[in-house]
Amino acid sequence: MKRLLLLLALLGSACSPADPATRARVVERDQLRREVAGFQALRKFEPGTLMDREHEVIVTVSDTLLRELIATSFPITVELQNKLIVTLTGANVVFRANVARVDIRGEVRRGRFPRVSAAVFLRGAIDRLVVDKTQELRARISIDDVELNTPAGAPAAFDAVVINVLQTIVERSLPELTSSLPSVALPVRLDQQMQLPGFGPEGALSIEPSQAPMTVDVARVIAFQNRLWVVLHVALGAFAPTQRDTAGAAP
């Protein structure tokens, strides 16, 4: 029954091809919403109050490096329902209006006909930065929109109706596609604790070693001037004595 409904829907979509202009306006609206939301998050900050300077540090990463890091994850192959295989081959990162936009390109083909493919473009953004369990700073990519085209050089590969059907299938698989995208680890190490070594006894002095737990969270993310600015909130706990190390070396 579910398959029948899907088939009817696909046929319906195929029989009434979308107006590209309508579609483009909705995509533009969605991107604007994201940009305004990004700016709204920063609106409360007066000049010079971008961060809590006693408890926060800032890490910035250039769009060039981010693009290189994302590129290392490709190609990615995802098998969707209906035996559609999406191969994502590369991505571009552009920072605009406080949004780190990510455009991903690739191709989609049916498993039974591996030689026939359509070009696929995913438009999205880096919208979640988290400090994971291993204290790495990771960025997740969310996809807003997908667009399928007949690949250049193969004009007869798919006609418009087939492209529309595929478009609908891929769109319905956006959550699956999004979850298959890599989380990008930024090359920044965040310590989980601060260790202070012991000293001596040497001469007149002896100091017991101690350590304090440290919690690091992402406070806010700003994308401007071709950089991703990540403000991290650092909370240092109380120091407690630890087992003395034999060498007494610095951490």
Next chain:
Amino acid sequence: MKPWIRTAIAAAVCGSVLAFGVVTLRFRPRWEREDPATVTREIALLTRQRDSLRAMVYDAASLSDLLDQRPAGDVVIGLPTPFVDAMVQRVVTGWFHDVVLRLPRMRVRKQGDVTARLGLFGRRTVGAYELAIVLDSVRGRLKPDAPRLTFGGSTIRMDVPVHLASGTGVARITLDWVSKGLAGPVCGEMSMAHVVTGQVRAANYLARGRIVLSAVDGVLKADPDFPELRIRLMIDPSRASVAALDSILATRGGLCGVAIRRADVSARIQGLVARGFMVKIPQRFFRAINLPVAVQRIVPMDGADVALDVRPSDIVVTSSAVWLAAAVTTTRKSSPAP
């Protein structure tokens, strides 16, 4: 064809067309479910909002003194000076909060002749003394106060007020006395030993130095550079100990007692102790610490490690932030270690 068959076929066709229409409407693409006019109006409104907010936010960010003089690099880490200040204060008060100061065995000596007026004989040398004080077990506690940090000129200067909290000390006193002149045949030679307990006198000191920042393997290291701190440890002998010492000396009578009293041995001992004992706090006492954010040389991506070529640039210290920048490029991708 019978009428009911025609009706059934018509009903089936209409039903199919209706179902097809309903399903098509229900599952139509997202953009077809929206009213184009509403979307166009929303775009115009959002564009105005975005442009207005962009100017405001970028002005705010650009005017921030925090971002002044930040270095260029693919990865730049900025630690605001209040953050570094708070971190160093936490380290100093957390780590050095209660430092045991245990004096090594120390020895001070004093010797000299003692003269006394002996009636008709006038002023004569009555003896010579040799006084030795050995400090065996002196313990004090160092407690630092909040350090004061000054940022700028690529360095961080740091003054740490150090409070020497009171402690206890035990001194072993030995006195060798050799009588001379008229007292010689009577008193001869005399040796005595006595243990004196005392209190370490509380005092304040100021350790002045600087924090040298360096980037080692992408880690920002803060290495305190302090000259040797010299502390004069003062010990106040307890009244009971002084009284006990005086009572031992008072057992000597006659000419011998006169000579000892003239020597004022008790006062000399207290004078020696009152000069204090110079203690050197080694420079290594202040240890290097790693600041909590660093640039990594390997990043784990999904299923593989990506090696990075990290070239740190100079560390920049401004009045508002400490900056570490690095040029970073990806070099190779490899499978993660098992």
